[in-house]
Amino acid sequence: MKTPETVERALKRGATHIGFNFFQKSPRYVEPDIAGKLAEPVRGKAKVVAVVVDPSNDDLDEIVALLRPDMLQLHGSESPERVLTIKAMYGIPVIKALSVRSTDDLKRVEAYIGIADRFLFDAKPPKGSELPGGNGVSFDWGLLTWLDGNVDYMLSGGLNKANVGQALAMTKAPGVDTASGVESAPGVKSLDMIDEFFDAVEQACMPETTTGSVN
Numbered sequence: 001m002k003t004p005e006t007v008e009r010a011l012k013r014g015a016t017h018i019g020f021n022f023f024q025k026s027p028r029y030v031e032p033d034i035a036g037k038l039a040e041p042v043r044g045k046a047k048v049v050a051v052v053v054d055p056s057n058d059d060l061d062e063i064v065a066l067l068r069p070d071m072l073q074l075h076g077s078e079s080p081e082r083v084l085t086i087k088a089m090y091g092i093p094v095i096k097a098l099s100v101r102s103t104d105d106l107k108r109v110e111a112y113i114g115i116a117d118r119f120l121f122d123a124k125p126p127k128g129s130e131l132p133g134g135n136g137v138s139f140d141w142g143l144l145t146w147l148d149g150n151v152d153y154m155l156s157g158g159l160n161k162a163n164v165g166q167a168l169a170m171t172k173a174p175g176v177d178t179a180s181g182v183e184s185a186p187g188v189k190s191l192d193m194i195d196e197f198f199d200a201v202e203q204a205c206m207p208e209t210t211t212g213s214v215n
């Protein structure tokens with residue numbers, strides 16, 4: 001999120017996590033001090049998440065001081081040992097993002113069990129992309145049937161109003177996450193598209209008993 005308006009809209013629609021991106025090549029990048037201000041209305045209503053990619057300790061020091069995140073989303077190739085070190089340094093829960101193309105990619109979860117607090121499964125970046133995430137591409141959700149049912153995760157990667165219902169129906173994912181799927185241009189979130197995404201999620205999550213037809 002890069003603007004107060006989009007933060008407000010996502011909160012109003014019931015977002016449980018609001019992310020701020022600190023990968024400098026990203027069109028979603030925000031300066032840590034600006035992110036700290038944007039996060040103020042989020043505190044106590046949703047989790048403030050810092051999205052980082054193989055961050056140095058200096059970068060983390062600055063982000064943690066200025067944003068005061070509830071969670072760190074580690075979206076690079078951080079090893080289990082590095083995740084443990086980061087958790088020990090700041091005492092902040094970690095979402096470990098893993099990119100998925102095959103069942104072997106999903107098996108990488110095992111090394112992080114008991115270390116990462118939650119997982120986020122994203123697609124592998126397309127060839128040539130400079131971004132490790134935020135590429136608007138999905139992976140084969142059917143692969144998630146291989147996952148141990150106790151793993152707490154968020155499904156990510158190319159989710160938008162048109163496919164999030166099918167993604168939820170197919171995977172029963174405990175959470176969904178989107179970035180480019182609610183943007184009118186790279187890095188430009190659309191209030192209408194945020195609404196449409198939440199509408200689609202609500203529709204997908206409606207208990208069957210309330211979606212029956214009226215005769």
Ligand SMILES: O=C(O)c1ccccc1N[C@@H]1O[C@H](COP(=O)(O)O)[C@@H](O)[C@H]1O
Pocket residue numbers: 019021023026027028051052053075120122131132133134135136137156157158159177178179180181
């Ligand atoms: O969005 C980015 O530019 C980005 C850069 C570096 C790491 C992660 C990034 N985005 C995250 O990727 C997922 C999926 O995004 P999308 O829905 O496919 O656009 C999401 O968690 C973004 O925050």
